[in-house]
Amino acid sequence: SDFPVVVPAAGVGKRMGADRPKQYLLIHGKTVLEHTLLLLLAHPRIRYVVVAIDPQDPYFDALDIADHPDIKRVDGGKERADSVLAGLQLIADQDWVLVHDAARPCVRHDDIDALLALADQHNGGGILATPVRDTMKRASEQFPDRVDHTAPREHLWHAQTPQFFPAGQLRQALEQGMAKGLPITDEASAMEAAGYPVQLVEGSEQNLKITRPDDLALAEYYLSRRTT
Numbered sequence: 209s210d211f212p213v214v215v216p217a218a219g220v221g222k223r224m225g226a227d228r229p230k231q232y233l234l235i236h237g238k239t240v241l242e243h244t245l246l247l248l249l250a251h252p253r254i255r256y257v258v259v260a261i262d263p264q265d266p267y268f269d270a271l272d273i274a275d276h277p278d279i280k281r282v283d284g285g286k287e288r289a290d291s292v293l294a295g296l297q298l299i300a301d302q303d304w305v306l307v308h309d310a311a312r313p314c315v316r317h318d319d320i321d322a323l324l325a326l327a328d329q330h331n332g333g334g335i336l337a338t339p340v341r342d343t344m345k346r347a348s349e350q351f352p353d354r355v356d357h358t359a360p361r362e363h364l365w366h367a368q369t370p371q372f373f374p375a376g377q378l379r380q381a382l383e384q385g386m387a388k389g390l391p392i393t394d395e396a397s398a399m400e401a402a403g404y405p406v407q408l409v410e411g412s413e414q415n416l417k418i419t420r421p422d423d424l425a426l427a428e429y430y431l432s433r434r435t436t
């Protein structure tokens with residue numbers, strides 16, 4: 209079987225300090241968003257993509273992919289979770305759905321395959337993630353530039369996307385999390401709060417999220433080397 213993807217792309221990317229949202233910066237003459245969407249659609253088990261775009265966004269309609277038959281646009285919302293919920297409205301509750309950041313154009317197809325395998329394992333959904341390599345310090349609440357303690361890193365992971373869940377459960381978890389005012393920075397955090405299991409599937413550090421200016425050069429490098 210094959211799967212739909214929701215891509216939240218309605219953020220402004222403040223940390224990038226660029227003149228436009230980071231998903232519209234160029235790599236090899238193509239926007240980050242186009243790289244991400246075309247890479248997803250090139251995966252043999254991905255059927256279509258729903259992309260959440262800010263209703264005031266002046267950039268999307270000018271892209272070559274704006275009329276792509278397998279790309280459906282919806283209006284994004286105030287928070288990332290609003291944008292994902294808007295996308296989920298186009299997806300049947302019985303389906304499994306991938307959610308993937310617009311700003312991660314380097315995800316590997318092999319890693320997507322490993323994540324999709326969760327659908328047959330009956331242990332719930334999950335996320336791509338990488339184990340933390342650095343020693344992790346928790347800062348003091350009172351003095352934010354002072355170490356309070358060292359957090360043991362052996363059980364710490366960096367959460368990435370795609371994140372892969374049954375669409376109905378994810379919708380319910382996001383709605384519930386928003387209603388409770390929980391900080392929802394990824395889909396898994398809403399699923400965890402709702403009591404659903406979330407599996408960690410080890411991915412690759414290549415799957416970076418473009419956040420700061422240096423990340424663009426790194427993504428360009430990874431994309432120039434890839435074969436799938």
Ligand code: C5P
Nearest residue numbers: 216217218219285286287288291310311
């Ligand atoms: O800000 P951050 O890097 O965590 O954003 C992750 C993704 O969520 C980005 O692709 C961004 O465009 C998207 N987003 C969204 N709607 C918002 C905020 C962020 O679709 N209101």
